[in-house]
Amino acid sequence: SNILKRNWNEVEPDPNQLRWMPFTVTKASEKKVDFVSGLHTICGAGDSKSRSGIAVHIYTCNTSMINRCFQNSDGDFLIVPQKGEILITTEFGKMMVEPNEICVIQQGMRFSVDVFGETRGYILEVYGAHFELPDLGPIGANGLANPRDFQIPVAWFEERTVASGYTIINKYQGKLFSCQQDFSPFNVVAWHGNYTPYKYNLENFMVINCVAFDHADPSIFTVLTAKSTRPGVAIADFVIFPPRWGVADRTFRPPYYHRNCMSEFMGLIKGHYEAKEEGFQPGGASLHSIMTPHGPDFDCFEKNSTAELKPERVAEGTMAFMFESSFSMAVTKWGLETCQRLDKSYYKCWEPLKSHFNPNWRPSSK
Numbered sequence: 001s002n003i004l005k006r007n008w009n010e011v012e013p014d015p016n017q018l019r020w021m022p023f024t025v026t027k028a029s030e031k032k033v034d035f036v037s038g039l040h041t042i043c044g045a046g047d048s049k050s051r052s053g054i055a056v057h058i059y060t061c062n063t064s065m066i067n068r069c070f071q072n073s074d075g076d077f078l079i080v081p082q083k084g085e086i087l088i089t090t091e092f093g094k095m096m097v098e099p100n101e102i103c104v105i106q107q108g109m110r111f112s113v114d115v116f117g118e119t120r121g122y123i124l125e126v127y128g129a130h131f132e133l134p135d136l137g138p139i140g141a142n143g144l145a146n147p148r149d150f151q152i153p154v155a156w157f158e159e160r161t162v163a164s165g166y167t168i169i170n171k172y173q174g175k176l177f178s179c180q181q182d183f184s185p186f187n188v189v190a191w192h193g194n195y196t197p198y199k200y201n202l203e204n205f206m207v208i209n210c211v212a213f214d215h216a217d218p219s220i221f222t223v224l225t226a227k228s229t230r231p232g233v234a235i236a237d238f239v240i241f242p243p244r245w246g247v248a249d250r251t252f253r254p255p256y257y258h259r260n261c262m263s264e265f266m267g268l269i270k271g272h273y274e275a276k277e278e279g280f281q282p283g284g285a286s287l288h289s290i291m292t293p294h295g296p297d298f299d300c301f302e303k304n305s306t307a308e309l310k311p312e313r314v315a316e317g318t319m320a321f322m323f324e325s326s327f328s329m330a331v332t333k334w335g336l337e338t339c340q341r342l343d344k345s346y347y348k349c350w351e352p353l354k355s356h357f358n359p360n361w362r363p364s365s366k
Ligand SMILES: O=C(O)Cc1cc(O)ccc1O
Pocket: 216, 217, 218, 254, 255, 256, 264, 275, 288, 294, 295, 322
């Protein structure tokens, strides 16, 4: 696997807007790749040793893990399947996780992944913090991701001897180690407590959006957050762009053009992202780094500069998401070179932008 080996300085920093075409899934007939051998680190920052930082990984695989399991000693994994469901066996039981669902496997939990064909997804890893629901503030008692919709495994065990050897793979300080034993580690008969893996279906997200004017900060779409010690500044937020109604008056409804103090790594589970109908594809990704300008492409800008502002469905049939972090992320050599999926013409999507500013325009007195 292409797990980050040593540091975040393998390649020169690149502040440009970056976009990746869908990451390649190797065919099983060419080469068998399982969840662990198909893990690739694309970007991140910080360090698991000081318990501070994050990493974003892409997994692409075609084969189940057989008599092997994985344990991450460095942090928690938030897994976002994009293609193919994954059956995760953990010490707590099993979870089937499909695209449009997400799951969290915390630090140290051993798990094995079965797949059922070509499989791809995204992983947000945080060192030294756990994911939690965001504070709802003035939203109050309920909304966004509700606790009732999180599912945890039912205890399941096997007492299985593996004479040929069962391999435990341990990610420790960014490197993979392995050891062998002659039995399955999933021999936990019962458990209690609340340190468990869990999954969540993104369809259950109770979307809150602007109903008067202006474009709400997408933090309103936060599903889970890994908080830092500074209130309001997350280590990382997992944010989604679900199907919803757009009704704002006197407003350019798509995402605004902006630079900001967060790194925005985006992926697409299905459909089209509202700010980029073309080019940003399911199974691909983009990274807009701290203070790097970005926003809708030319086509989106033109369409929405003249569109009549009637109520309309936004993002129907799609699910884009963002790993948003206060860390300034480095991109790995795999991300920039080895994967060969970098879209070198990404910047061209903004080149035709024209100014529509008319200094003589006045609000009409209707
Ligand atoms: O950049 C993006 O596409 C993500 C995003 C969406 C939005 O609606 C407002 C701000 C923002 O960063």
